[in-house]
Amino acid sequence: MSAPAAEPLVQVEDLHTYYGKSHILHGVSLHVGRGEVVGLLGRNGVGKSTTLKTIMGLVPPAQGSIRYEGRSIAGTPPHVLARHGIAYVPEDRRIFRLLTVMENLRTGLDRRGVTEARRRELLEQVFASFPVLAERRNQAGGTLSGGEQQMLAIARAMMLEPRIILLDEPTEGLMPRMVAQIREIVDTLQRQGVAILLVEQNVPLTLAASRRIYIMEKGVVRHHCAAAELSVHDPIIQQYLGV
Amino acid sequence: MTPLPQPHRKTPGNVAIGPAAAFWIGFGVILALLVVAPLVLPPFWRRFLTEILIWGLLAMSSDLLIGYTGMVSFGHSAFFGLGMYGAAAALLTSDPPNLWLAILYGLAGAAGAALFVAYFSTRLRDIYFAITTLIFSQIFYVIIFTWTAMTGGENGLIFTRPRFTIPFLVDMRFTPAVMHWFVVALVAGSYLLLRRITRSPFGMVLQSIRENEARTRAIGYPVERYKIVAVMLSGLFAGLAGVLYAVQNEFAAPDFVFFITSGDAVIFNVMGGIGTLAGPIVGAGVFQLLRELLSRVFGDQFPYLIPLGMVFIVMVIFVPQGLLGFARRWLNR
Amino acid sequence: MDLILGFVQSAPVELIIVQTINGIVTGMILALVASGLTLIFGIMDVVNFAHGELFMLGAYCGVVVFALTGNFWLALLTAAFLVALFGAALQIVTLRPLVGRDPLTTILATFGTSLILQNYALWQFGPVSRKIGEPITSQFTLFYLQYPWYRIAVALLSAAIIGAFYLFLKHSKFGIWIRATTQDRLMAQAMGIPVPWVLTGVFAFGAALAAASGVLFAPLGGVYHTMGLDWVLKAFIVVVVGGMGSLGGSIVAAIFISLLEAYASIWVSPAQAVIVSFVALILTLLFRPTGLFATPK
Helix, strand or coil: CCCCCCCCCEEEEEEEEEECCEEEEEEEEEEECCCCEEEEECCCCCCHHHHHHHHCCCCCEEEEEEEECCEECCCCCHHHHHHCCEEEECCCCCCCCCCEHHHHHHHHHCCCCCCHHHHHHHHHHHHHHCHHHHHCCCCEHHHCCHHHHHHHHHHHHHCCCCCEEEEECCCCCCCHHHHHHHHHHHHHHHHCCCEEEEECCCHHHHHHHCCEEEEEECCEEEEEEEHHHCCCCCHHHHHHHCC | CCCCCCCCEECCCCCEECHHHHHHHHHHHHHHHHHHHHHHCCHHHHHHHHHHHHHHHHHHHHHHHHHHHCCCCCCHHHHHHHHHHHHHHHHHHCCCCCHHHHHHHHHHHHHHHHHHHHHHHCCCCHHHHHHHHHHHHHHHHHHHHHCHHHHCHHHCEECCCCCEEECCCEEECCCHHHHHHHHHHHHHHHHHHHHHHHHCHHHHHHHHHHHCHHHHHHHCCCHHHHHHHHHHHHHHHHHHHHHHHHHHHCEECHHHHCHHHHHHHHHHHHHHCCCCCHHHHHHHHHHHHHHHHHHHHHCCCCCCHHHHHHHHHHHHHHCCCHHHHHHHHHHCC | CHHHHHHHHCCCHHHHHHHHHHHHHHHHHHHHHHHHHHHHHHHHCCCCCCHHHHHHHHHHHHHHHHHHHCCHHHHHHHHHHHHHHHHHHHHHHHHHHHCCCCHHHHHHHHHHHHHHHHHHHHHHHCCCCECCCCCCCCEEEECCEEEEHHHHHHHHHHHHHHHHHHHHHHHCHHHHHHHHHHHCHHHHHHCCCCHHHHHHHHHHHHHHHHHHHHHHHHHHHCECCCHHHHHHHHHHHHHHHHCCCCHHHHHHHHHHHHHHHHHHCCCCCHHHHCHHHHHHHHHHHHHCCCCCCCCCC
16 A cells, blocks of 8 residues: 555645534534545544534534645535545435436536446446446336435445545445445545545444544544554554543 | 624713613604694695604505515505505595595405415515515515406595594694604604514514424414514504505505515615614615706606615625614624 | 316317317426426536526527527527536535535535526526517417417427437446436546546536426516426426436426316416416325335435
8 A cells, every 4th residue: 555645635624614603613623535445433423523524524524624635624615525536425415306317427427527328437437347237227216225315325426536535325225235335335435535524423434444544533633653553452443432 | 783782882971871772862852853843844844744753654564574574575556556546445434434434444354464464474485475576566466456447446536535533632634744744653653563563572573484484383383373473563554554555645556566665665765774673764766866866967857766676685695684783783893 | 077077078179179289388388397307406416596597597598699699599509508508617616515415505506506596587687577489380270269389489499408418428438428427426536536526517417407497487487587497396396297307208297287277277377276286296195205206315
């Protein structure tokens, strides 16, 4: 594994975000390098999802900076970010239920600058990774099972040919077999050079898949280290994630 | 908006006075000015002022719904119109024409319309409510327009102004000045009454409905019933405005039942400031003044609604709290 | 039952058939107007009070272009195009700033726009109604009448426009964008769909539909500055009865109400026949307040 590039792909500094009057993020700072898988752990409600949403421009930051490839993106509308290589896969998937699988994929595929050949390539790749989607390509998204919807959500994001995917709790509510599949996909994406900011509750998976870990509590990052330095039974894990 | 606790105002002598005192002093001053007006103003402006007050009353009635309950209604033209025609009915059938009967019939007509509209519309939320009130006001328009035998159809009804009588106390002709004072009395009284209502527990519930209807319902309030009462009250005051208009101008015409009148009320509300009661009256005044000004400067044919419409849209986008809200914020600095 | 039979028998069959055709023709125009309205409401959550004025503007545009070129179909296309552009500009200036605010503010903004447009038309074109000649003047014999082919053409054209639009929505890229935006605006943005422009496009589309209806209607009724009011009111009724946000519902409701009105005007004056649509509205509100074909939103 080559060392990550000197300039991080995504750099977040002192991010403050509010939902109405609630102060959710109290100064979050983190970075993700090119092709790096970075895990973001923490209990429910500490602001992990909010961090992803703020980076994606779905929620405006009150304070702080967000840099992508060195340029500030705070305030940039989400659809511009999506076209420049940041993909977002929300928790609860949020696929377009009334659109077919194919139409869902097309929302990411129908972009300027994608040749017909490239389109076919991308589709082939994704159908190879997710054969079940190929089977169901003309079915409405809402008819898919939970695990299949998660596949579709990730596949759809891949259609954007992103440089980084913001992945929010992909294994939530999935059966162990599906969880393993998600792990494989994360590895595959990483091998392809796609960076991933992985928010998860599943600690073993996150530690195994990520290079570095951030742990959040109450709207700030409390701990940051290499994934290799932590094990599941580490007291730090217990402290910030224990019941 | 929920009446915020206002900071103590300072008079020029730098004596702090409480908000309640400030209100009554301000009210008294304005009332005094209105009362003196017919004695100093030329006839045109005197009549102008009287009409502003009547439109102000209409706008105020709709503010109860828009500003305090959060229900945008385009139905007020129906209430206004029925007040007008009710008064007309009384003045044409009673001999001698009786002022109080006119008020009674007018209010009854408006209340009937309000009940009808309330029953159907209040079960709908927001946008659907606005549209159905619009359609209902048009229903009344069509009925009035086509039932020529009863309502004079397109031409409306003409009648004479009654005498101003209070049994055993007063019996005089309704001169323009007396008319003006009568209108001032009723509008001021309505304002105070509406103010009392919006500050009462009932009014608080209405505002809570505006803030968060689901939560108000979850707490246990019968929201539909409150809404119906709000519509009826609003309708009554709008009907009163209609009666006053009829008595002032001695005619009733279907044009006023057309939904544009409701639109005017909404415009006055937005311009003056939703949820302030006094704001709509200010809005009515400013609107009529601007219109008068524009037609004097640019001539009668000038489509004054084009610039006024633009001002209106600009205000919706940038000054949603209206002139009064804006002034308040500026004064509180 | 006997009363109804007696009622029905009092009208000759030919008259009923003629009125059926008339009802369908008017219904198709109304469907076109209402679909624009439903589109804008269903996708943008905006109640477009200015829709009738866009209809009226389209008609006037058609009058002007027709006067210049003498070609009705060119007038139709140009009017639709120009009003679409105007609609886009309108949306950008008056509605984009209001995204995310209370939806009632959009009612106010579009209401203000309708006032401006009406008065502008009055100022520019005067109170006298304008006329456009029908592009198809031939007629066919229907019982005792000479029935104009143009009316049939209008109905067919309206149906074609609506049909084309439905196909567009289902299969094209923009159709997917529109449907995705309607279902989940945030995720549509996250997928790179330029949602603000989709909304502008939808509004422009709705405006184009209104304008086209205006031009199609112009030879049948004359063009005057308040013509939008009658239509928009009926269109609102249609949209509420059909179910707000349901395209199919609006179309069915439009034809249904127009048929009822056409039949009613056999016995009463047209001004009174509109009461039929009011009754339909009241009944719908009583028994099925979400509309006959409401889509779950």
